[in-house]
Amino acid sequence: MNLKMKPIVDDLKPYEPGKPIEVVKEELGLESVIKLASNENPHGSSRTVQKQLQDAEMPNLYPDGHARELRLAVADHLQVKEGQLLFGAGSDEVILLLCRAMLTAQTNTVMAAPTFSQYKQNAAVEGAKIVEVPLKDGVHDLDAMADAIDDETRIVWICNPNNPSGTYVSTATFSAFMERVPSDVLVVSDEAYGEYVEADDYPDTLAMLDTYENLLILRTFSKMYGLAGLRVGYAVGAQALISKLEPLRPPFNTTTLAQKAAIAALNDQAFVQDCREKNMREKNKLQTFFREIGCSPYPSETNFLLVDVGVNGDRVFDALLHRGIIVRSGEALGFPNCIRVSIGTEKENEQFMASFSEWINLQNA
Numbered sequence: 001m002n003l004k005m006k007p008i009v010d011d012l013k014p015y016e017p018g019k020p021i022e023v024v025k026e027e028l029g030l031e032s033v034i035k036l037a038s039n040e041n042p043h044g045s046s047r048t049v050q051k052q053l054q055d056a057e058m059p060n061l062y063p064d065g066h067a068r069e070l071r072l073a074v075a076d077h078l079q080v081k082e083g084q085l086l087f088g089a090g091s092d093e094v095i096l097l098l099c100r101a102m103l104t105a106q107t108n109t110v111m112a113a114p115t116f117s118q119y120k121q122n123a124a125v126e127g128a129k130i131v132e133v134p135l136k137d138g139v140h141d142l143d144a145m146a147d148a149i150d151d152e153t154r155i156v157w158i159c160n161p162n163n164p165s166g167t168y169v170s171t172a173t174f175s176a177f178m179e180r181v182p183s184d185v186l187v188v189s190d191e192a193y194g195e196y197v198e199a200d201d202y203p204d205t206l207a208m209l210d211t212y213e214n215l216l217i218l219r220t221f222s223k224m225y226g227l228a229g230l231r232v233g234y235a236v237g238a239q240a241l242i243s244k245l246e247p248l249r250p251p252f253n254t255t256t257l258a259q260k261a262a263i264a265a266l267n268d269q270a271f272v273q274d275c276r277e278k279n280m281r282e283k284n285k286l287q288t289f290f291r292e293i294g295c296s297p298y299p300s301e302t303n304f305l306l307v308d309v310g311v312n313g314d315r316v317f318d319a320l321l322h323r324g325i326i327v328r329s330g331e332a333l334g335f336p337n338c339i340r341v342s343i344g345t346e347k348e349n350e351q352f353m354a355s356f357s358e359w360i361n362l363q364n365a
């Protein structure tokens with residue numbers, strides 16, 4: 001091919017998603033396959049969402065690009081102003097827009113390693129220098145991250161709780177960090193799993209927005225709300241910042257259906273509460289299981305566990321795949337001796353534990 005890409009494009013690798021169920025069924029000739037690989041909500045989504053999907057109409061008309069009704073609903077839910085919200089086709093798209101707006105080859109961006117892959121991927125496309133600060137025992141090292149900031153730094157990414165480790169940074173740590181960050185550096189708090197957090201000292205970043213105009217919060221409907229397939233996420237920040245970003249947004253980036261579903265999902269907080277409780281119960285069960293079997297899970301405030309399995313994660317991934325269970329190998333996530341397993345339904349987790357035990361017993365035989 002003779003087309004001339006940006007030099008960086010030749011180095012990019014496509015995102016490796018969790019393997020889809022249908023693909024695994026076909027490849028391995030399995031009848032039943034469960035997916036615990038992408039941190040989706042195993043309980044589906046609210047029944048009121050499903051009703052919205054059935055009542056869908058008017059695909060010939062463009063969506064409301066401003067997402068007015070959804071905007072009102074989210075503003076009301078979070079108690080922020082409508083002008084403080086920016087919607088994206090998933091928070092993934094907001095990450096892309098931020099990089100596009102702020103990063104150039106002359107700038108740098110600071111992030112943890114390992115963390116969510118899309119910060120690095122999108123920053124690389126803009127040619128920015130990527131400064132990675134290793135996690136300390138699986139947790140963001142905010143002191144070292146603050147030290148890494150220089151005059152060319154534009155964005156610092158805090159994935160809280162962190163994907164793939166599941167750990168979180170506390171209010172005290174986060175506040176001390178914000179005090180150190182210069183006001184011309186944007187801090188992004190990616191809270192994709194915020195609804196799952198149980199810890200009392202998880203930062204209330206919404207309450208900090210008045211103090212820090214350089215703080216931006218990312219939230220999504222893909223995880224707890226169970227709308228990963230519809231693609232809606234958003235940023236919350238100072239109006240001045242949001243209005244700067246708004247012109248970069250593709251005009252019709254969230255669909256009519258997704259907007260309606262998101263409103264319905266937001267209005268069913270009983271569903272959220274129920275999923276939260278189920279997740280806590282099942283997470284405890286899985287953590288106990290791993291500890292008893294001699295594997296150490298990282299402490300998790302999310303709907304997934306990163307577990308040290310003592311051998312290369314690819315091996316455990318393969319062994320489980322052949323038993324009809326899709327997890328993520330830690331290999332591609334920066335934790336080669338780990339697997340990342342999403343917390344499923346009670347039945348799925350039992351199936352997982354049975355298969356995992358079977359594998360462990362074979363190793364010890």
Ligand SMILES: *Cc1c(COP(=O)(O)O)cnc(C)c1O
Binds near residue numbers: 090
């Ligand atoms: C899943 C995830 C996202 C992206 O979610 P969208 O589906 O694009 O809204 C963002 N950040 C983290 C840390 C995630 O795990």
